[in-house]
Amino acid sequence: MSSxxxxxxxRIKDTLDVITGIVLxxxxxxxxxxxxxxxxxxxxxxxxxxxxxxxxxxxxxWLILAFSILLIxxxxxxxxxxxxDERKIVKGPYRRFVIMLIALFVYxxxxxxxxxxxxxxxxxxxxxxxxxxRVWWAYGFAIAFPVGVTxxxxxxxxxxxxxxxx
Amino acid sequence: MKKFVSATCIAAxxxxxxxxxxxxxxxxxxxxxxxxxLVVPYAPGGTTDVLSRRxxxxxxxxxxxxxxVENRPGAGSTVGTGRLARGGRDADHTLLMASPGHTIGAAIxxxxxxxxxxxxxxxxxxxxxxxxxxxxxSSPYQTVVEFIEAAQDKNMxxxxxxxxxxxxxxxxxxKTLTGSxxxxxxxxxxxxxxxxxxxxxxxxxxENMPTVYSHIKSGDLRALAVTSAERSPYLPEVPTLxxxxxxxxDQFVTTAWFGLIAHNSFxxxxxxxxxTALDEVMERQEFLDFAxxxxxxxxxxxxxxxxxxVIDDLARWEEVAQQAGISQ
Amino acid sequence: xxxxxxxxQLFLSIDNFIAxxxxxxxxxxxxxxxxLTATMAVALALPFTFSMQPVAAILLLVGIYKGxxxxxxxxxxxxxxxxxxxxACTLLDGYPMAQQGNAKKALKAALFSSxxxxxxxxxxxxxxxxxxAKIALNFGAPEFFWLICFSLTIIISLASGSxxxxxxxxxxxxxxxxxxxxxxxxxxRLTFGNYNLMDxxxxxxxxxxxxxxxxxxxxxxxxxxxxxxAKASGVGMTLAELKRCMKSIVRGSLIGVIIGAIxxxxxxxxxxxxxxDARRRSPNKxxxxxxxxxxxxxxxxGNNGVAGATLIPLLxxxxxxxxxxxxxxxxxxxxxxxxxxxxxxxxLSLIYALFLGIMFSSLILLVVGNAAIKYFSLIADIPKxxxxxxxxxxxxxxxxxxxxMTFDIWLMLAFGVVGYLFNRTGIPxxxxxxxxxxxxxxxxxxxxxxxxxxxxxxxxxRGPITWFFIAITFGSIAFAVFRFFKDRNTKLNxxxxxNET
Numbered sequence: 001m002s003s004x005x006x007x008x009x010x011r012i013k014d015t016l017d018v019i020t021g022i023v024l025x026x027x028x029x030x031x032x033x034x035x036x037x038x039x040x041x042x043x044x045x046x047x048x049x050x051x052x053x054x055x056x057x058x059x060x061x062w063l064i065l066a067f068s069i070l071l072i073x074x075x076x077x078x079x080x081x082x083x084x085d086e087r088k089i090v091k092g093p094y095r096r097f098v099i100m101l102i103a104l105f106v107y108x109x110x111x112x113x114x115x116x117x118x119x120x121x122x123x124x125x126x127x128x129x130x131x132x133x134r135v136w137w138a139y140g141f142a143i144a145f146p147v148g149v150t151x152x153x154x155x156x157x158x159x160x161x162x163x164x165x166x
Numbered sequence: 167m168k169k170f171v172s173a174t175c176i177a178a179x180x181x182x183x184x185x186x187x188x189x190x191x192x193x194x195x196x197x198x199x200x201x202x203x204l205v206v207p208y209a210p211g212g213t214t215d216v217l218s219r220r221x222x223x224x225x226x227x228x229x230x231x232x233x234x235v236e237n238r239p240g241a242g243s244t245v246g247t248g249r250l251a252r253g254g255r256d257a258d259h260t261l262l263m264a265s266p267g268h269t270i271g272a273a274i275x276x277x278x279x280x281x282x283x284x285x286x287x288x289x290x291x292x293x294x295x296x297x298x299x300x301x302x303x304s305s306p307y308q309t310v311v312e313f314i315e316a317a318q319d320k321n322m323x324x325x326x327x328x329x330x331x332x333x334x335x336x337x338x339x340x341k342t343l344t345g346s347x348x349x350x351x352x353x354x355x356x357x358x359x360x361x362x363x364x365x366x367x368x369x370x371x372x373e374n375m376p377t378v379y380s381h382i383k384s385g386d387l388r389a390l391a392v393t394s395a396e397r398s399p400y401l402p403e404v405p406t407l408x409x410x411x412x413x414x415x416d417q418f419v420t421t422a423w424f425g426l427i428a429h430n431s432f433x434x435x436x437x438x439x440x441x442t443a444l445d446e447v448m449e450r451q452e453f454l455d456f457a458x459x460x461x462x463x464x465x466x467x468x469x470x471x472x473x474x475x476v477i478d479d480l481a482r483w484e485e486v487a488q489q490a491g492i493s494q
Numbered sequence: 495x496x497x498x499x500x501x502x503q504l505f506l507s508i509d510n511f512i513a514x515x516x517x518x519x520x521x522x523x524x525x526x527x528x529x530l531t532a533t534m535a536v537a538l539a540l541p542f543t544f545s546m547q548p549v550a551a552i553l554l555l556v557g558i559y560k561g562x563x564x565x566x567x568x569x570x571x572x573x574x575x576x577x578x579x580x581x582a583c584t585l586l587d588g589y590p591m592a593q594q595g596n597a598k599k600a601l602k603a604a605l606f607s608s609x610x611x612x613x614x615x616x617x618x619x620x621x622x623x624x625x626x627a628k629i630a631l632n633f634g635a636p637e638f639f640w641l642i643c644f645s646l647t648i649i650i651s652l653a654s655g656s657x658x659x660x661x662x663x664x665x666x667x668x669x670x671x672x673x674x675x676x677x678x679x680x681x682x683r684l685t686f687g688n689y690n691l692m693d694x695x696x697x698x699x700x701x702x703x704x705x706x707x708x709x710x711x712x713x714x715x716x717x718x719x720x721x722x723x724a725k726a727s728g729v730g731m732t733l734a735e736l737k738r739c740m741k742s743i744v745r746g747s748l749i750g751v752i753i754g755a756i757x758x759x760x761x762x763x764x765x766x767x768x769x770x771d772a773r774r775r776s777p778n779k780x781x782x783x784x785x786x787x788x789x790x791x792x793x794x795x796g797n798n799g800v801a802g803a804t805l806i807p808l809l810x811x812x813x814x815x816x817x818x819x820x821x822x823x824x825x826x827x828x829x830x831x832x833x834x835x836x837x838x839x840x841x842l843s844l845i846y847a848l849f850l851g852i853m854f855s856s857l858i859l860l861v862v863g864n865a866a867i868k869y870f871s872l873i874a875d876i877p878k879x880x881x882x883x884x885x886x887x888x889x890x891x892x893x894x895x896x897x898x899m900t901f902d903i904w905l906m907l908a909f910g911v912v913g914y915l916f917n918r919t920g921i922p923x924x925x926x927x928x929x930x931x932x933x934x935x936x937x938x939x940x941x942x943x944x945x946x947x948x949x950x951x952x953x954x955x956r957g958p959i960t961w962f963f964i965a966i967t968f969g970s971i972a973f974a975v976f977r978f979f980k981d982r983n984t985k986l987n988x989x990x991x992x993n994e995t
Contacts, residue, residue: 004694015655020919024662031669043491047947053676053683056937060669067662071749074658087920092717101716102884107890108903116894120887130714146888148692149891157530158538159895160203160236209897210537216824238898241675241692245899246688274680277687326799329680351945352677353936357814358758364811367634367946380812380832396779422824453546479825492680 016087017075024068099110099130116153116161120146171238196435197258201232204426205262207246209239213295213374213460217424218263220456221292221447228443233396235337239258242330243267244275257429258436261289264330264427270474273483274330274492282480287432288473291305291465292416292443293457296394298337299407302366302379308311310405314413317346325351325368327360329409329492332422333359337485338490339420344413350490363387365441374422375400395419400461422473423479425472428478441468467489497843504549504734504847514851517557518858522866523624524558528575528702549844551772555822555853556805556908560612563761563801564863567604567794572597572873573885575706580761582701582796582927583769586791587782597874598867598878600790602731605863608798611747612856615802617822619750619809620849626803628757629959632794633756635942636953640963644937645763647970648725648770649925657978660925663916668936670695677938678945690901699906700930701894706889707910708808708917710882721850728764731787742772746792749800756813757807761800762931766924768796774778802852809833809845850933905933 036057046052103123111118124142133139153159179330204222208214215237221346222233226488236270238246243265250262252292261405272282299310307313316322326334350367353359354379362368363378364386372393379400381387389404407418447453448464459465467475486492517539524535535558543551566578566871571588584604591600604878617627621645633641650657651665674694709818745766752763772792773782782789807813812834814820826833831841838845873881916923947953954960 001552003892016919031826035684036593039686040683041676041679043679043681048944051678051941053679053681057672057683058739058932060665061671064662064665064669067658067665070658071662072658074656087918089918090717091715096714096718100711103886104907107886108907111890111903112892112900116891119892123890124883124887126713127886128879131718133879133880135880141880141884146720147888149888153530153891153895157524158235158536160898161535161891161894162232163810210534212817212820213536215822216540219537220544223541223544231899236898239693240897240899241689245689245897275689275692318544321948322551325947329675329677349945350678351942352938353649353942354758355817355820356952357816360813361631361807361811362946364633364813365631378828380836384834384836386835425995439622450856456828459830 013077013079014075018072021068021070021072021075024064024071028061029067032058032065034065036061096130099126103127103130112162115164116150117146117163120150180416182248183279189428197379197433197439198229198231198436199361200259201234202229203260204233204235204252205246205260206235206237207239207243207262207264207267208237210237213268213376213422214243214263214265214424217293217456217460220453221263221426223346224447224450224453225443229439230337231292238478241275242271244271244278246353247271247282248279249331250427251285252274253431257431258433261426261440263424265424266335266422267330268337268427268478269480270332270483270487272480274485276342283473283477285430286427287426287430287437288439288469288476289437290468291472291475292444292448293424293426293460293462293465294394294421295424295460296373296375296421297333297372297463298378298382298389298398299340299370299372299391299393299402300363300382300389301370303386303388304366305369305388307390310387310410310415312347313390314344317344317348319347321347322368323349323351323370325353325362325371327353327359327373331461332375336420337370337494338419340372341405341485342422342486342489344346344417347374366453376459379461392425393418394463398461400458411416414470420479420482424463424469425477440475444468497547497767499845500843500849502673504843505850507547509547509550510553510851511846511854514557514855514858515862516877517554517559517846518561518855518862519561521558521561522565522568522859522862523561526568526577526866526870527564527892528706529568529698530897531578531698531896532559532565533560533817533821534895540821540825543825544828546694548826548831549847549851551825551829552822552848553567553855555825556853557858559818559822560798560859561803561862562607563612563798564794564859565866567790568866568870569600570705571600571604572870573706573791573881574709575885575889576701579697579701580765580800581793582705583765583793583796583924584790585705586793586924587784587786588768588793590783590785591787591790592874594785594787595874596641596787597895598871599731599787600737601867601871603728603735603739603787603790604794605860606731606736607743607746607795608863609856609860610743611795611798611860612801613853614744615649615751615754615799615854616853618755619802619805619852621930623810626751626806628754629752630807630811630813632957632959635939635946636956637959637963638756638935639943639954640759640960640967641759642832642932642939643968644963644967645932646928646936648767649928650926650971651770651774651976652766652922652928654921659919660920661836663921663923663926664929667926667931668933669929670700671930674956677934678941679708685757690899694934696896696902696905697930698896699902700909702889702893702929703906703909704913704916704923704927706885707907708913709853710886712912713765713878713912713916726802728895735787739788742768742776742788742792745771745775746795749798750796750903751795751803754800754803754815755806757804757813759935760816760931761797763928764800765793765796766928768799769793789803799827805852807836810835838904882947887947908956923990 040054042054103126106123121143150161153161204216206215219235222235225233324337363371382389391405391407392398407415524530525532536555566581569575570575570581570585571592574585574589576582588600675692704831748765749768753759769792804815804819804922808819812824893902943953
């Protein structure tokens with residue numbers, strides 16, 4: 001979107017809104033035309049169309065369609081409030097971001113096989129390194145918290161988390 | 167089985183007492199060798215959960231080991247049950263509290279990844295809670311027969327606590343057997359269904375006994391029948407559906423049953439230890455008191471009988487689900 | 495009263511005081527941990543109450559319930575992670591306040607309004623139980639349907655910034671709430687054959703994902719900003735501020751009481767309704783969502799107002815309004831007591847002893863809450879680089895613990911990404927949440943009404959309660975439309991003025 005040429009930017013007042021609108025438009029069309037008819041079962045006999053499991057999903061899909069068109073129009077004609085736009089952030093280095101993604105995947109992929117403690121320590125240390133945290137005692141936290149919290153969950157709260165791979 | 171073994175011992179040996187003691191210690195040493203897990207295939211707070219925690223508490227003493235209750239809710243009870251069916255390294259120490267959800271779930275969910283009968287060892291039926299056919303106090307119907315006759319021309323709404331609950335399926339079974347005109351009205355749980363019943367928005371329900379017992383006693387609801395095979399000691403004046411006999415009702419026997427099952431690989435000594443422990447638990451006064459509060463009766467069947475019971479239950483619900491069009 | 499001594503005898507036992515205190519402490523602690531809800535704590539505590547005296551047993555559970563209601567707001571304010579669903583609304587203003595260095599003030603506001611709402615709710619329970627119970631019984635599916643319609647109109651007032659985006663968010667929320675098994679026919683809706691989705695999308699992973707995870711993603715996406723150390727996490731709430739919020743607190747409490755007395759709506763909806771009502775009436779309207787103390791107070795008043803009131807249908811009718819009261823009902827039954835009209839005749843002194851205990855629990859909540867704030871507010875001083883990884887760990891553990899499923903961790907992360915995209919595109923998360931909560935209620939009650947009436951639409955206008963809610967629903971929409979045009983006019987005029995100058 002940053003590469004869009006100047007004339008375009010002048011015509012479209014809020015590019016992001018237009019893009020959001022288009023994405024939602026596509027989503028709503030996929031929903032209304034493909035997902036709802038194919039993935040929602042409907043009983044053969046219905047006393048009332050409102051009883052159908054497809055009724056509300058259909059309405060919602062078409063409403064999303066309508067509002068996404070409105071959003072596109074709004075994006076084209078209404079200028080956005082550029083001064084305090086909370087949508088924009090100053091991006092940091094990619095390395096931080098990628099390490100964070102790895103940490104997230106550590107959680108989802110290894111939670112059951114490695115257990116809560118090991119994944120907790122691994123992901124926390126990764127996130128500390130990503131920042132990077134340079135206070136050495138913080139790394140003690142990265143070990144103490146997963147161990148402590150897991151034991152708290154399992155033994156005090158009686159909530160069984162997967163413990164150890166062995 | 168174990169009773170038989172010890173009986174033979176008593177006959178053979180003079181120091182029967184000593185030997186019986188040693189047999190039980192051998193068993194105790196064989197199983198359990200660690201913590202026992204009790205999987206509850208429902209969320210915390212429901213009847214199954216409360217019951218399981220109570221039983222786990224008592225089992226702790228009987229087995230002399232820690233019994234950890236683990237909730238694995240989802241899709242009826244099929245998510246938790248499916249997990250148990252997969253086995254794994256703890257399968258020899260894992261139990262599951264099965265309920266009508268086990269058979270109804272298998273009847274209405276398509277392509278279950280497990281066989282509800284063959285993949286499990288059936289240990290013991292622990293408790294049976296009857297359902298009660300109740301109508302609001304303002305309802306004109308005094309007996310089941312009156313109700314059925316009225317329901318031939320008038321459409322009756324029955325409330326239930328969710329698709330595939332024993333309450334829902336009981337209603338569908340009643341509809342199928344008697345040929346009544348009935349519409350199922352779903353609610354999010356029994357608590358939400360009660361006001362509609364008390365307020366007369368729905369005509370009838372086949373609620374679990376503990377949910378409606380106090381309202382029957384206070385006169386806000388009228389019990390027309392209970393669904394168990396025998397009259398409930400808590401409502402002795404209320405007939406069972408099967409004793410009414412007319413309109414095919416003699417085939418109507420169903421309860422909300424609860425029992426422990428385990429994975430196929432569950433060891434033989436574990437099975438025996440569990441039966442001994444459960445016999446002990448079910449004789450405890452705490453357990454009997456608890457059953458009384460639920461308006462329930464201690465379970466009747468164990469082992470192979472329990473398995474046969476589940477097979478019959480499954481066959482019946484499969485038929486009902488098909489007739490009611492609930493199977494997808 | 496003749497049996498005053500009996501009541502006091504039942505109440506004045508050291509066990510009761512220990513039970514209440516213990517309950518509130520457990521509730522606040524568990525409530526503040528994301529993923530561990532008060533419901534879970536009450537369920538887990540239930541077996542321990544079997545061997546206790548009935549009054550102490552019930553008070554322990556009620557203590558956990560009330561403590562949990564408040565406890566959820568602590569992490570909502572400090573780390574944008576609602577400890578329990580009901581506190582999702584609290585974070586809308588609580589977290590911005592904490593970011594501005596006013597963590598302590600937000601926490602105090604939440605505590606004071608919680609305690610006040612709790613107190614009002616208890617009063618309602620004690621004096622108006624019979625009356626409110628009657629309303630609850632007259633609240634059938636069509637009445638519910640209109641109540642939900644009215645509640646949906648609050649989306650309009652919650653959609654800060656762009657109305658279109660707010661409505662889109664709500665629609666997306668409704669859509670996702672429909673995933674799972676159809677409640678009438680049991681057919682699958684958009685589950686794609688996935689068993690983990692059949693019980694619909696788990697609420698708590700969604701909640702944590704939507705609010706906590708985007709903060710973490712953003713933190714690692716953004717350029718590092720040096721940590722600004724807040725001065726001892728700010729000052730507490732002044733008396734003047736409390737006074738200013740008082741009207742909203744009282745109104746929120748009353749909203750909570752009504753919602754609580756009707757079985758099945760829930761504290762989360764009450765919090766949002768109270769919040770949007772406060773916002774609509776406040777002179778500081780523009781500040782809502784950006785760290786307005788009144789917003790925190792209103793939200794907490796709404797959800798705590800529910801806590802005492804849910805006991806109304808439970809005690810007077812024997813009807814549990816939510817899972818927690820269902821468990822408490824179980825506790826009653828284990829002790830051979832059956833809540834309902836009979837209990838008022840047979841065990842009146844026990845009920846009054848319970849009432850005294852419940853009143854006392856509000857006081858304990860104030861004490862425990864104050865102590866908790868003292869230590870919890872220190873969290874606001876921890877640098878984010880250390881705090882966020884640990885928060886993420888809690889989120890993961892919590893999401894998993896709800897159903898013991900790794901799938902829920904996936905779900906949480908997926909909603910984290912959704913929440914992040916929402917932030918980037920300016921789509922507000924609050925209407926999404928409202929849609930998600932109210933969507934199924936809307937559909938269920940619509941269809942339930944039609945099933946009850948056999949397809950006759952006149953059921954929707956069947957009595958004064960429906961008329962009332964129809965009136966306020968359309969009133970609320972009309973008001974919003976009126977305000978929309980008024981705001982536009984003033985804006986246009988302002989633009990004209992600036993153009994002229």
